[in-house]
Structure formats: structure tokens, C-alpha cells
Amino acid sequence: MRRVAIVGAGMTKFVRRAHETAKELTFEASRLALESCGMKRQDLGCVVHGTAPDAFDGFHMKGEFLLDGSGGFGKPYMRCYVGGGTGVFAPIHGFLHVASGLFDTCLVVCEEKMSSCQPHPQGAFISIFDHTTERPLGPNLLWIFALEMNRYMSVHGIKLEDIARVSVKNKGNALDHPSAQLGEKLTVEQVLQSEIMAWPVHRLMVSPTSDGAAAVILAAEGVAEKLTDKPVWIQGVGWNLDTAYWTNRDLYYPEYVEKAARMAYGMAGIREPSKEINFAEPYDPFAYKELHHMEGLLLCGKGEAPRLTADGVTARTGNLPTCPSGGLLGVGNPIAAAGMMKVCELFWQCRGEAGKRQIPGPPKRGVAQAWGDLMQVGTVLVVGSEKPKT
Amino acid sequence: MSQPSQTPGTALRAEDFSSGRVITVRDRLFTRYAWDAGVAIGRYLAGLRRGVILGSRCPKCDRTVVPVRSFCERCFSALVDEVPLTDRGTVNTFSVTYVTWDMKKLEKPLIPAVIEIEGASKGCGILHLLDPDLDPKTVKVGMRVRAVWKGTRSREGAITDIRHFARLEEGAGA
Numbered sequence: 001m002r003r004v005a006i007v008g009a010g011m012t013k014f015v016r017r018a019h020e021t022a023k024e025l026t027f028e029a030s031r032l033a034l035e036s037c038g039m040k041r042q043d044l045g046c047v048v049h050g051t052a053p054d055a056f057d058g059f060h061m062k063g064e065f066l067l068d069g070s071g072g073f074g075k076p077y078m079r080c081y082v083g084g085g086t087g088v089f090a091p092i093h094g095f096l097h098v099a100s101g102l103f104d105t106c107l108v109v110c111e112e113k114m115s116s117c118q119p120h121p122q123g124a125f126i127s128i129f130d131h132t133t134e135r136p137l138g139p140n141l142l143w144i145f146a147l148e149m150n151r152y153m154s155v156h157g158i159k160l161e162d163i164a165r166v167s168v169k170n171k172g173n174a175l176d177h178p179s180a181q182l183g184e185k186l187t188v189e190q191v192l193q194s195e196i197m198a199w200p201v202h203r204l205m206v207s208p209t210s211d212g213a214a215a216v217i218l219a220a221e222g223v224a225e226k227l228t229d230k231p232v233w234i235q236g237v238g239w240n241l242d243t244a245y246w247t248n249r250d251l252y253y254p255e256y257v258e259k260a261a262r263m264a265y266g267m268a269g270i271r272e273p274s275k276e277i278n279f280a281e282p283y284d285p286f287a288y289k290e291l292h293h294m295e296g297l298l299l300c301g302k303g304e305a306p307r308l309t310a311d312g313v314t315a316r317t318g319n320l321p322t323c324p325s326g327g328l329l330g331v332g333n334p335i336a337a338a339g340m341m342k343v344c345e346l347f348w349q350c351r352g353e354a355g356k357r358q359i360p361g362p363p364k365r366g367v368a369q370a371w372g373d374l375m376q377v378g379t380v381l382v383v384g385s386e387k388p389k390t
Numbered sequence: 391m392s393q394p395s396q397t398p399g400t401a402l403r404a405e406d407f408s409s410g411r412v413i414t415v416r417d418r419l420f421t422r423y424a425w426d427a428g429v430a431i432g433r434y435l436a437g438l439r440r441g442v443i444l445g446s447r448c449p450k451c452d453r454t455v456v457p458v459r460s461f462c463e464r465c466f467s468a469l470v471d472e473v474p475l476t477d478r479g480t481v482n483t484f485s486v487t488y489v490t491w492d493m494k495k496l497e498k499p500l501i502p503a504v505i506e507i508e509g510a511s512k513g514c515g516i517l518h519l520l521d522p523d524l525d526p527k528t529v530k531v532g533m534r535v536r537a538v539w540k541g542t543r544s545r546e547g548a549i550t551d552i553r554h555f556a557r558l559e560e561g562a563g564a
Contacts (some may be wrong), residue, residue, distance in 0.1 A: 013399030019412060020400060028398040058419050073446065097549050118416075123492035130427045132435070133457055134517055135552050138491040143502045144517075146485030151504075154531040156485065198487035199499075199526070212399060243463050248455055248514045257432050353392065364553045 001099040003388055005224035005231030006091075008037030009344040014181045014332030017115035018211035019257045022057060026069030026111040029213035029337070033072075033107065037217050037227045045103030047072035049079045049088030050110035052335035052372075055124035056117045070109050071144040076102075082241070083128070084285065084372025086110060087214075087339015088379035092237045094218045095356035095381075109215035112334035121209045122356055128374065130279060140283035142206070146198035147290040148251040153200060158291075164191035166287040167204050169315060176356035179218070179341070180207040181332035182208055191287075203212035210332035214340035216347060221387070232350045235365070236270070236382035238263030246374045257296030257369065257378035264367070264380040265298075269389065273298045277382070278363035279320065279349060283371040286328040293369055294322060296378065311313045321359050324349060329357020339370030339379070346383045396511075433457040435471050435547040441539050443473040443552075445510045456510045471524060475509030477537035478558055482506045482515050487524040505535060505555055518549070521556040534558040 008216055012018075012025050018030065026049075034040065049070045054062045063079025070077070076097075082089045087110050094108035114121040122140055127312045152158065154341040165184025165188060176185035184202065194204040217227075224231040238260035242348060244247060261273070270276045282293035291305035299320060302310055325331055325345040328338045345368070348354040350364035365384035406412040423429035427435050430446070435456045437444035445456040446469045453464070458472045488496050501520035506513060520529060521538065535555035545551040 009393070009531055013397050013401065014401055015401035017402045018399055019402050019406075020398075025399065031396070032394070058417070120493040126491045131423075132427050132551050136548060137502070137517060137519060138500075139502065140489065140491040141495070142489055143485055143487050146487065147483045147502065150485060151483035178393070178395050178400070195488075196486075197489055198485045200485070216442065228545050245455070245459075245463065247482075247516050249502075250513055254467065319555065344393075355394060355395070 003221040004095050004098045004218050004265060005221070005233045006216050007219045007224050007231055008033045008039065009215065010036055010348045011179055011344055012211045012212050013179045013210035014334055016181065016208060018113065018209060022111055022113040023066055023069035025113060025211060025213040026066050026109055026226045026319065027120055029111070029215040030069065030071050030107060030109045030378065033215035033217050036207065039217060039227065041071040043105065044071065044075060044107050044119035044216045045105045046076040046097050048078065048079065048090050048094045048097065048106060048179035050086040050108070050336040050340065051079065052081060052083055052086055052112055053124055055127055056112065056121055063268050066111060071107055074320060082373060082379065084283065084335055084371045085377035085379040086336040086372070087341070088343065088368055088370035088381050089239060090217060090336065090340065091218070091343050091349050091381055092270060092379060095234050095237055097222040098220050101338045104220045106218045107215060109213060109216060110336035111213040112337050113210045113211045114334060115211050127294060127366055129295045130298055142198040144375065145286050146201045149200055149286065151251040152288055152292055158303070158306050160192055161188055162310065163205060163287045163291070166284065166290045167191045167310045167329055169309065170284060170290070170327040170329040173316060173325025173357065177331050179212070180326050180330055181210055183326060183330050193247055198300045201286060207285045207328035207333035210334040212332060212334035212337045214337045214344050216340070216343055217384045230351045232347050232385060234381065234385050235384050235388045236264035236266070236268030238380040240378050241373070242376040244374050244376060248378060253302060254292055254371070256295040256376060257293055257371065258298060260378035260380040261297045264382045268382045272384065274300060274320065277365055277367050278360055278361065279324060280322045280365045281325060281345055281368040282322055283369050284323055284329050285333055287329060289371065290322060290327065293371065297369055297380070303383060307314060312364065316357065316359055324354070324357050324359055342368040342370070343381060350383060350385050430458045430460040437547065438551040439545045439547040442475050443475045443507055443537065445475045446506070447471060447473045453511045454509065455514050456507050456516055475507050479505040479507045479515065479535055479555065481529065481531055481533045481535060483531055484520060484529055498522060499526060501529060503555070518552060519554045521554050524557060
């Protein structure tokens, strides 16, 4: 396999409802990513597009629908999709395209326009549940994540305050992100006093629904160095799915995230993740998910993530900053674009270009992770300023 | 080149629509489906109609799973025989939810739960609802529950043939 680097990145604002269409948002993110490394659409070897359920747009063949905004016509083009895990799954596909030697460069763009689905995009999620054994009970994502959160809290004896601290940190971090939808200075008390939507989930522990797009440009070794003097190398990739029989497994721990992380770390030669990784962008659509995923990513032991958060270890100034971007809780959650926003953050942080959000250093190595489907997919990407050995 | 401080993307506000500045096209998609329950879930639903919760036994993995399935996803062998389980269980996890599937508010909350079914292997359960008249404050992980069935005549071979799961009073139904 050839070594592959990220050489450019770009993203739109994340907003509750955008004037721009899905195609226009996709174009804007792609254009910014191309401009950031001085490339033109004509230069691209291939294009990978990531977008989540067609039901949001009410448009089938969404990959084809968004082809032109993605700069993909007349080129080898693919759309890939694993629900919320898509934003990190798509750059993994881009990596494979380039690492294989088939292409020298790849534009990877992820987009979501959720607001088209009325009256609330949440309604579209009914169609992810089993049509015979689950849908007649009327479930939605808030329910099942509340079930997972309660299981996680019950097994480890975690308190609501522990979870609320993640909302405070991430929404605070997002105040420094120029694309953020919900940056806000909050207290733990304000989070705990917010409306209970599906106990133990409170309103301020949930990311918003959003419209937005984000993109990166990947290039092979030899090409990357000509496009930028600061390539950020992809050191490891991993992905894994657990069984869709989600009521037959223990939700307190995301084993599939651990498996995906082990795959990526093995490739990157990482033996002690908590020491060898400088910062992380774990997937945080709900506040507890950041903690759950830090554990799955082996950045701490099972049940230990709340203590790291309370001790400030995961703050931007701490030893292991998590979601310095502001995460999905703060920047917003246009499903596939949200995961890609995390990959963009790794790129900007490792190059020392994250502005007010910059982690001192700049950090040498970061991990981004996304998650989705029926609480069953983990997608992991490890990047750093050092070129991987193999 | 750093991330630009001004990024594209225009947030819309309510007045953008009321003033007619922004044009929106509204539509409704109608699609109808008839989902065949299939071989395994067909048996499961027939069991529910009789008032029995059925699982599948995988002799190779020494595991009894619920609901019934045609194959073991772990060892990938075909599963032929379904086994009757009890209609009692233990709350593995639960929520007290004030929103419906399409985000309408509920005054009286629903209590969805994962219920581990007695007779299945540990950790194997189903999604269902707990008795809506339970005081949510008294619901605990580990609480024992039993299925409350619809009357025989109104059962139709559906997951909703179980109305909900109610608290199993100690000493009863064991």
C-alpha cells in the first residue's frame, strides 16, 4: 500500500436550516477543500461521497443526486454509507482508493441536509428499526440512546453530572469554531435543569439536527508533498460492525469501536493509545457518547472517562484534549458531515491552523471516530504529522 | 492556508419564509409496504398469538437467543428449532420518554425497556414497553417483570400482542 496524506480541508457553516440546497452545500465544502491546496476539480483522480439516510432528502439515489456538487461527474465516483459512522467511513474509502495505487488524489466530501424532512427529521429514523418486531412500538433514536446511556450509567455507577460536563466542555469549545451552530457557555447545573426528553437524556445533552457539508483532499506520497509543505499523514484506519440484534448484547460498552480502534492502532504501530495519541475527536451526538467512545477507543479504562473529564484532562489545555472542535454537541450534527468535520479538525490541529481552538504543540497525532446505525458501527482514523513507517 | 474565518452557509429564520424571501416547495411521499415476516419471525409472531415468547437454541454456541431466527449470526449455522421461553424477564435498561417517534410531546411518559427474557441466555432480550401506570421513579435496572397479554381474541400475531410488561410482584408467577 502507498502512504496517503490529507492535503486540504474545507467546510460550510453548520446551521439548523440552510438556504443552500444539499448540492450547493456539497459544492461549497468541495470548493474550499480544493482551494486550500491549490487544486482544481480537473486535477482529481477520483471522488468519494458520504451521506446518510435518503429519507432526510426524500430523494433516492442521493449519491447520484449530489454528484455534480461533489465535483464527481466524468470521474470514478462512489457514495458510501454506514449511518452516523459515514463521516469517517468515507475518508477510509478515499484512503483505500489512493493507497491501492489506483489514484493519486481523491476528494472526499460528506453532506447532510436534514431540515427538508418535516416536521422533524427525527421522524425519518423510524425506518431504521426492524419493521416487524420494533417499529410497531414507535421507537426513535432518543429512546434507544437513552437506553444505552442508562445501561452505561447503571453498570459503572456514573452520575448525570459526569455526563453534563461533556456538554459544558464541547459547547464551550465550539464558541471558537467559525462554523459552529450551538457554541454556548454553560454550567453543569444548566445542563441538568434542561428539559428531560427521554430520561436520562436532557435536551442540552443532545446534538442538534443540522444542514452542512465538509470535505478533505487526499494525495499519495510523492504527490502530497508537491501540493502542500504540511501534509497530515493517515497512519491507521479501522472499521467494524456489531450485530443488528442490539437487544441481545450489552450496550454498556462499544466492543465494535474497540475492534475498529485496534485495527487502526495496529496499522499505526500504536501500543499504548492513551500515551501515543495527543488528542481525540470521539463521536459525540449525545454527551455520554464521548465518554463511551473514549473507552471504546482505549484512551482510558472502562468506566474511567467521566473522571478524566472531571479532572480537566480532556479540556483543550489538558493532557488528552477531546473534541477541541466543539464536537457534534457544539458545532452541530449534519450526520455524515459531522464525522468529516472531526477529520477536518485533526487536519487543522496537526498543522497548527486551528486558530483560537489550537491545542498547544501543535499536537503530533490525533484520532477521529464516528458511530451509528443501530448502535453498531465504529469507524476510526488515526492521522499525524509524521509519515507512517510502512 | 488556514481555515477561513468566514465560512459559507446561510442560516434561515422564520421571517425568511413568512416574507416570501425564500421559496420552499412542499410535498408528501406516499409509499406502501407489505413486509413478509419471513420463516423465523413468522414462527415468533405465531407464538405471540398463542401467548408464548419463542427463542432459538444454537447448540454449537450453547446460546438461546430471542427473537427466533433462522441462523446463528456467530457460528453461521442454520437454526431449525424454536424453543418456548417464559413470559417473564428482567429490566436490562430503560428510559422514561416524553417524546414520540416523530418528536411530539407526551404528557404521560412511555417507559421503553430492554427486557432480558427468562429462558434465553443471559443478556438476550427484546425491546418493549413497561406498564405506563408504573411510577417511573420506582423502575430500576434489574427489576423483574412479566408480559401482560392482550385477550386471546384480539391477538393478531404481532409484537403488540404483548400490551406491555408489568412489575412481577415477589413470590408471584415464579
